[in-house]
Amino acid sequence: MTRRWRTGTRALLLRGGGAVLLLAGLGLSAITERGLLLHHLAAVRHGGDVVQAGSRGPQPGQHGSMVLVSGTPEVIQAPRDGDFNLSVDTPVLDRRVEMFQWREVHVGNDVHYELDWVDGLQDSTRFEQPRGHANPKAFPLHSERFVAGSVRVGGFSLGPVLIHALPGAEPVAPDPSRLPANLAASFSLYHDYLTTSVDPGSPRLGDVRVSWQAVTLQPVTIFARLDGDRLVRASKVDGQGYQVQVGERSLSDVLPDVPEPPESTTVRRAGAILLSALGAFLLLWERRRRVGDVALALAVGVTAIGAVSCASWLGGEWAPARNWMAVTAVGVLAVAVLHRRMARA
Numbered sequence: 103m104t105r106r107w108r109t110g111t112r113a114l115l116l117r118g119g120g121a122v123l124l125l126a127g128l129g130l131s132a133i134t135e136r137g138l139l140l141h142h143l144a145a146v147r148h149g150g151d152v153v154q155a156g157s158r159g160p161q162p163g164q165h166g167s168m169v170l171v172s173g174t175p176e177v178i179q180a181p182r183d184g185d186f187n188l189s190v191d192t193p194v195l196d197r198r199v200e201m202f203q204w205r206e207v208h209v210g211n212d213v214h215y216e217l218d219w220v221d222g223l224q225d226s227t228r229f230e231q232p233r234g235h236a237n238p239k240a241f242p243l244h245s246e247r248f249v250a251g252s253v254r255v256g257g258f259s260l261g262p263v264l265i266h267a268l269p270g271a272e273p274v275a276p277d278p279s280r281l282p283a284n285l286a287a288s289f290s291l292y293h294d295y296l297t298t299s300v301d302p303g304s305p306r307l308g309d310v311r312v313s314w315q316a317v318t319l320q321p322v323t324i325f326a327r328l329d330g331d332r333l334v335r336a337s338k339v340d341g342q343g344y345q346v347q348v349g350e351r352s353l354s355d356v357l358p359d360v361p362e363p364p365e366s367t368t369v370r371r372a373g374a375i376l377l378s379a380l381g382a383f384l385l386l387w388e389r390r391r392r393v394g395d396v397a398l399a400l401a402v403g404v405t406a407i408g409a410v411s412c413a414s415w416l417g418g419e420w421a422p423a424r425n426w427m428a429v430t431a432v433g434v435l436a437v438a439v440l441h442r443r444m445a446r447a
Contacts, residue, residue, distance in 0.1 A: 117385055124381030124406065131374035131407045134364050135414035135422075141363040142419055148357055149327055149336035149343065155256060164328050168336065171256040172323040172350040175268060179251030183314070185243065186296070187280045192316035193260075193268050195248040202299075202309040204235040217307060221245060238308045255324055261334035264326055267346045270318030323351035371407070379403030398440045405433030 145152050145168065153164050155171040175193050182189040183197055200219040206229045207214055215235045226237040253260045253268075260268075278291045285296075289312070292302035297311040305311075325345040326333040336343040345356045354362055364370060383399035408430030415423035 120381045120384030122381070123377050123384065124403075127374045127376070127378030127381060127403065128406060128410050130370060130377065131410045132414055134367060134370045134374065135411045135426075137361070137364040138367065138422075139415055139418045141361050144360040145357075148325075148360065152325075152353060152357075152360070153328070154353060155258070165330065167328055168325065169258065169328045169333060170323065170325050170353055170356060171258055171333075172321065173256040174321050175260075175317075175319055176254045177250050177252075177319075178254060181248035181250045183246070183248055185282075186276065186285060186312070187282055188274070188276055188314065190274055190314070190316050192274075192319065193250045193253045193265050194317040195274070196271075196315045197246045197248070198313050198315070199241060199243045199245045200311050200313075201238065201241060202305040202307055202311075203237045204229075204307070206230065206235075217305075219305075219311065242310060243312065255322065255333075258324075258328070259332040260324070261326075261329075261332050263335045264324060264333055264344060264346060267344065268317045268322065269346065269348055270320055271315045272318050274314040274316050276312075276314065321349055323347045323349065323356060325356045371411075375400075375403045375407050377403075378406045382406075398437065398444065401433055401436035401440055405430055405437055408433050 142151055149168040151167060153167045153169045155161075155164075155169050177191050177193060180189050180191050181193075181195040183195060186197075188195075198221055200221045201223070202217060203220050203224045204215050204226055205218050205220060205224055207216060213230050215229070215231070223241060224237050226232050226235050229235055249262065249265055253265050273294045275294050276291065276296050278286065278289070278296070281289060281296075288298050289296040290299075290302070292299070292311075295302075295311045295313050297305070297309065299305040299309040299311070323346075324333060327336040327343070328334075333344075347356060352362075353360060379400045379402065382402035383395055386395045386399055408426050412423050412426035412430055415426060
């Protein structure tokens with residue numbers, strides 16, 4: 103009686119433990135695939151699944167994916183202001199040209215005029231009191247933007263939109279010794295400007311000053327679509343199709359509405375299959391066919407995980423659901439073949 107009770111208790115424990123392990127494997131699988139699905143559905147709104155890249159640059163199979171990459175911009179071909187023979191190691195170099203002109207200022211019903219540095223031509227013929235406030239008719243030079251021929255971040259080349267979107271600006275001090283002869287005769291250095299003023303502290307009407315600003319080389323994080331080896335703006339998505347932020351940022355910082363995908367997906371899937379297979383093996387313990395039971399239990403685990411994973415992706419994305427459906431079919435076939443062989447034995 104005692105022996106029979108022990109045998110029954112052991113069988114009950116094995117079945118209970120097997121059921122718990124099988125359910126644990128199914129639960130781990132469901133949580134993993136559900137997390138991947140939620141991440142995928144949220145990422146689609148911003149262009150598609152996200153590749154969190156390192157510093158190795160584009161990898162095979164990443165074309166068309168949305169890439170999140172951090173690093174300091176690397177200027178391959180620096181921009182150059184040919185007029186002033188000025189070249190700076192920066193993604194974008196801006197030249198600002200200002201002229202000392204009359205400005206018409208309205209304060210309530212009163213109108214007064216003042217001389218000031220302005221970067222746009224002030225048409226004095228439209229002033230209410232043009233007499234005595236005539237401005238020059240044109241600028242001798244114009245403001246202009248110069249863009250680097252090639253810029254990379256983390257091994258990825260940046261498209262023009264992303265280069266222009268790089269944040270930060272710092273003044274650039276020009277070098278008068280590098281000026282062409284025709285401009286060296288007209289301009290002199292004053293603080294961070296080149297100016298035509300004879301007395302820079304007391305400019306006169308029509309004087310011109312030129313200054314430059316460069317985009318700061320600092321760590322940035324970029325989220326954009328990979329086209330070949332270049333990051334570009336994604337089309338037909340929510341928002342502007344890209345993100346550029348200062349510093350090294352995580353996916354949740356750049357896209358707060360996109361949940362992080364489960365970590366170590368491959369390990370979690372393998373663990374789910376092993377838990378389910380071990381649970382099935384304990385349920386089959388009393389069959390007393392040790393070698394055959396291991397293979398059958400593994401086939402049962404693969405079938406169960408495949409079915410749960412397939413169900414998790416239904417209604418969300420067809421490709422993963424189709425792949426897991428194929429895994430389930432292979433598992434069912436393996437279970438049928440192994441069971442038949444064992445029955446014959």
